Amino acid sequence: xxxxSLKSSPRWSVLSLVANHLDPKTxxxxxxxxxxxxxxxxxxxxxxxxxxxLYPIIFAIDVFNGNVCLSTTIKPGNQLVVDKSFLFRFxxxxxxxxxxxxxSVAIEAMDNLRVTWNVVLxxxxxxxxxxDCKGKGSFVLGLEGWFSKELPHxxxxxxxxxxxxxxxxxxxxRKSGGKVMVEKISxxxxxxxxxxxxxxxxxxxYLQHFLLPF
Numbered sequence: 001x002x003x004x005s006l007k008s009s010p011r012w013s014v015l016s017l018v019a020n021h022l023d024p025k026t027x028x029x030x031x032x033x034x035x036x037x038x039x040x041x042x043x044x045x046x047x048x049x050x051x052x053x054l055y056p057i058i059f060a061i062d063v064f065n066g067n068v069c070l071s072t073t074i075k076p077g078n079q080l081v082v083d084k085s086f087l088f089r090f091x092x093x094x095x096x097x098x099x100x101x102x103x104s105v106a107i108e109a110m111d112n113l114r115v116t117w118n119v120v121l122x123x124x125x126x127x128x129x130x131x132d133c134k135g136k137g138s139f140v141l142g143l144e145g146w147f148s149k150e151l152p153h154x155x156x157x158x159x160x161x162x163x164x165x166x167x168x169x170x171x172x173x174r175k176s177g178g179k180v181m182v183e184k185i186s187x188x189x190x191x192x193x194x195x196x197x198x199x200x201x202x203x204x205x206y207l208q209h210f211l212l213p214f
Contacts, residue, residue: 016040019043020046028041028209056077058074058119059077059118060074061075063115063185064115075090087188088198088202113135113171115132115133115171116129117130117131117169130149130151133147145170146168146171147169149167151165151189154210165190165192165206166189166190167189168190169187170185172184189206
């Protein structure tokens, strides 16, 4: 940006005032103008009220043993339990024995498992795949099967391919009658830099680049 355009750029107070009257789609577009606009349009005081509603999103999680579906779990955003730290990490009970496959098929190794996690905008208006990956190694019963995938960059204000975020999915496993069963599912989004779960507003702000129609 030239020195002339910098001098003619709106003052921060003006940007902040205007930002309070913008809808989420316009905030995302405006945040791509330049770095200073990105900082202003990404302010927590703008996004926390928007994201606290969790938007009309739905989590769709499938667990496969080879070609056999063990469980299909559908969880609307308004049914997710938010922790007191407002982190994007949720414990979800797997939908077992509900006609969506056999959750107690015998599994001998993580290599046989494949999980998919899709985030759907209400009304099936758009879908973003958080992960579609296979497991590795052996089971440690009583612990968790862990799956992770680095998420792509949103494409805004950066030429890099990575977002610095990782989709995280963990399966709670138990043994029953000689078979391994999926007992629970936990999902979240981690920061690569801190390896800690990000806030809900940061994760949803990222997802809206892929879910909101432009």
